[in-house]
Amino acid sequence: MNEPNTIKKGMDVELEIESLAFGGMGVSRINEKVTFVKNAIPGQTVIARITKKRSSYLEARSLEVLNESPHFVPVKCEHFADCGGCTFQNLEYEQQVSAKELQVKDVFRRIGGFKDVNCDSIVKCDEIFHYRNKMEFTFSNQEYVPESEKDREPSNFALGLHAPGRWDKILNINECHIQSIIANEILQTIKALAKGIEPYNIREHRGFLRNVIIRVAANTNEIMVNIVTSRDDPHLLSPISEAIINQFPNITSIVNNITSRKAGVSTGEHQIVLHGNEYIVEKLGDYEFMISADSFFQTNTLQAEKLYNIILEESELTGSEIVYDLFCGTGSISLYLSKHAKMVYGFELVTSAVQDAMQNAIHNKVKNAWFFGGNLENLFRENTEAKELELPDVIVVDPPRAGLHAKTIEDILEKSPKRIVYVSCNPASQARDVALLCNEKYELVKLRPVDMFPHTPHVENVITLIRK
Numbered sequence: 001m002n003e004p005n006t007i008k009k010g011m012d013v014e015l016e017i018e019s020l021a022f023g024g025m026g027v028s029r030i031n032e033k034v035t036f037v038k039n040a041i042p043g044q045t046v047i048a049r050i051t052k053k054r055s056s057y058l059e060a061r062s063l064e065v066l067n068e069s070p071h072f073v074p075v076k077c078e079h080f081a082d083c084g085g086c087t088f089q090n091l092e093y094e095q096q097v098s099a100k101e102l103q104v105k106d107v108f109r110r111i112g113g114f115k116d117v118n119c120d121s122i123v124k125c126d127e128i129f130h131y132r133n134k135m136e137f138t139f140s141n142q143e144y145v146p147e148s149e150k151d152r153e154p155s156n157f158a159l160g161l162h163a164p165g166r167w168d169k170i171l172n173i174n175e176c177h178i179q180s181i182i183a184n185e186i187l188q189t190i191k192a193l194a195k196g197i198e199p200y201n202i203r204e205h206r207g208f209l210r211n212v213i214i215r216v217a218a219n220t221n222e223i224m225v226n227i228v229t230s231r232d233d234p235h236l237l238s239p240i241s242e243a244i245i246n247q248f249p250n251i252t253s254i255v256n257n258i259t260s261r262k263a264g265v266s267t268g269e270h271q272i273v274l275h276g277n278e279y280i281v282e283k284l285g286d287y288e289f290m291i292s293a294d295s296f297f298q299t300n301t302l303q304a305e306k307l308y309n310i311i312l313e314e315s316e317l318t319g320s321e322i323v324y325d326l327f328c329g330t331g332s333i334s335l336y337l338s339k340h341a342k343m344v345y346g347f348e349l350v351t352s353a354v355q356d357a358m359q360n361a362i363h364n365k366v367k368n369a370w371f372f373g374g375n376l377e378n379l380f381r382e383n384t385e386a387k388e389l390e391l392p393d394v395i396v397v398d399p400p401r402a403g404l405h406a407k408t409i410e411d412i413l414e415k416s417p418k419r420i421v422y423v424s425c426n427p428a429s430q431a432r433d434v435a436l437l438c439n440e441k442y443e444l445v446k447l448r449p450v451d452m453f454p455h456t457p458h459v460e461n462v463i464t465l466i467r468k
């Protein structure tokens, strides 16, 4: 028996993993003290090294599995041990989703302070591999050498993903099982063609090739390749561009985003179209969406249709409502709801996404949707047109992971819609925001979690609030 008082950082201990915590670590206990264990799944007995000791909890990292979990499944991915992306790939899918459902309820209890929450069963994915329609890879002159090959020298050319916790080192990716097969083929082709061209060195801010972002539209099969570089040099890129167009005829857009910014960002200061359009077209339900390189679009297309149907159900539209879609991206939720509402207004920060949203409304012949560009922290305070709009019956919000700014919560309360449908990829910030809204004049009706990203700790959650 390990006594918590005698436990020290660096010690190796034997632990039984009981469950999965929000964020993806296994949960064990040393006597009564909660211990979060990295790289461990429920049902395993592991030898783990203590990495952190705090008054209320411990953290550890699994070093060796003594007894395998009855829910263990063999992993498909050769990069599983090093990548850190699909940390649950070795856990049966049924167990993954039931853990996520429990986590959502738990977060609403702990962070939101909601004692009893009405939560639907989590919506599962039909396709648990090859579901991501967009992946971003990074070029580097500093390869991260996998654990199993640690005696070899790192290569000075890598194209792949950041190693966990490493902003400067890149794990070469040969195949990623959550993106499509064709995206993997394009990635390997680009890697082979780009060898010999100087990758960007993020420490010294030298070099040319920074990122490659591959987007494959699941319902139309159109493909966009976005190559991010540190400067404009068409002579270096045209052989890559010509070769991939010949090999992959579904590539309908190749763009080159150029950025001299020092941080590891993949949005460009300006963009050159090397081939085809500056956008690709994807279909969701009855609607077609033009998506340009910098615009947000749901990364799991098939599951996004299920998510949007839930948003539609929860909005309870009859055709006479005014709907605000806050954080609307390319307007996909707005257009999806438009057929069932009197008017939908979308609000979004990224200018290219607002332009896409406008274009998408025209392209889909939707006349009852309009979009506003600007920062939602100030938009309803500074933009006179937005300030004076007719008040909403329903507000849909789908913010980034950080959740809602206090000013946005104030603005929502002031607009006082009958219903709020809050979509979030981070139930923790969602629970915090929902508690604030419920302290004022709303009541939480229900939670509807959706698994958009199998094998990863991420979970999407839709909640509905009604005005008291």
Ligand SMILES: C[S@@+](CC[C@H](N)C(=O)[O-])C[C@H]1O[C@@H](n2cnc3c(N)ncnc32)[C@H](O)[C@@H]1O
Binding pocket: 296, 297, 298, 327, 328, 329, 330, 331, 332, 333, 347, 348, 349, 350, 353, 374, 375, 376, 377, 398, 399, 400
């Ligand atoms: C999770 S995405 C939601 C997109 C959209 N609802 C969809 O389903 O495609 C969040 C969006 O919020 C936008 N955004 C982030 N911060 C913002 C802000 N302060 N004001 C307005 N929009 C913002 C992002 O550009 C992004 O498009």
